[in-house]
Amino acid sequence: MxxxxxxxxxKVKALDNYLLYIEFENGEQKILDMKENLKxxxxxxxxxxxxxxxxxxxxxxxxxxxxxxxxxxxxxxxSIPLAxxxxxxxxxxx
Numbered sequence: 890m891x892x893x894x895x896x897x898x899x900k901v902k903a904l905d906n907y908l909l910y911i912e913f914e915n916g917e918q919k920i921l922d923m924k925e926n927l928k929x930x931x932x933x934x935x936x937x938x939x940x941x942x943x944x945x946x947x948x949x950x951x952x953x954x955x956x957x958x959x960x961x962x963x964x965x966x967x968s969i970p971l972a973x974x975x976x977x978x979x980x981x982x983x
Contacts, residue, residue, distance in 0.1 A: 895962050895966070896913040896914045896965065897913065897914045897961060898911050898912070898949075898950075898951055898964055899913060899914050900946070901951045903942040903944045904978065906924070907922065907935075908976070909921040909951070910971075910978070911964055913965065917970065919965070919968035919969060919970055919971060920969055920974045921967060923935065923941070926959075934953070934957065935953060935955070935957055940955050943955075949961045
């Protein structure tokens with residue numbers, strides 16, 4: 890794998906409090922906090938928690954049924970390693 894290219898996501902799960910758990914092809918596990926994104930019009934539909942929970946992998950991105958998506962570089966560089974996350978992740982069951 891080219892070290893200049895972000896690893897692709899292979900698993901994504903919506904968590905409480907507008908967090909995403911993302912596992913990448915290289916084995917890294919990260920958390921992305923989406924609360925700031927919800928301030929933008931493009932992500933307004935995701936304020937509905939039922940919509941937010943309908944996230945899936947789509948190629949190298951993640952996307953929702955309502956059309957929102959997040960680019961791979963954002964997923965990778967704006968998320969934090971699972972080991973560094975200070976919040977409660979009981980719902981992960983990992």
